[in-house]
Amino acid sequence: MAIPVEKVTPYDEFNFEIPENEFPKSGISARAAAALVVSEEWTDANPMLNMSSFVTTFAEPEAVEVAKRNMYKNYIDHDMYRKSSRWRRAWSSGCISCGMAQKGSSLMARPL
Structure with missing residues (x-):
């Protein structure tokens, strides 16, 4: 799914995938970027364990x-x-x- 050009709800910027081999044509908020990184790394091992x-x-x-x-x-x-x-x-x-x-x-x- 492409980055939404126009947000309908405050959650729209969280509902897309970042292409693996290219930069998106438009940016997203820092909050959405942080949420995407956290959602990608949730399967990483827990160093405390x-x-x-x-x-x-x-x-x-x-x-x-x-x-x-x-x-x-x-x-x-x-x-x-x-x-x-x-x-x-x-x-x-x-x-x-x-x-x-x-x-x-x-x-x-x-x-x-």
């Missing part, structure tokens, strides 16, 4: 808040985010290792 790996599945609320406040930072930009560079140096002090200084799609590795 995965006892066969060493994945951290819990974080204190304070840790979650720190992550939320910092999720848009580009940590590879050391001039803009000097404090995070210092934290990284402290964690790898005295070690000869290679690590990542960023998150997201930037995959630029550099020695610590």
Whole structure:
């Protein structure tokens, strides 16, 4: 079903499928996009039930808040985010290792 051009009800933007191999010609609201993503991932495994790996599945609320406040930072930009560079140096002090200084799609590795 194509994206409705004109909404008849507030729920119309939730009642369509996104094509797998192409972008839709028109957009949808952030709320509808989030609902579609959640509906697609409902069959994914629950990490809280995965006892066969060493994945951290819990974080204190304070840790979650720190992550939320910092999720848009580009940590590879050391001039803009000097404090995070210092934290990284402290964690790898005295070690000869290679690590990542960023998150997201930037995959630029550099020695610590």
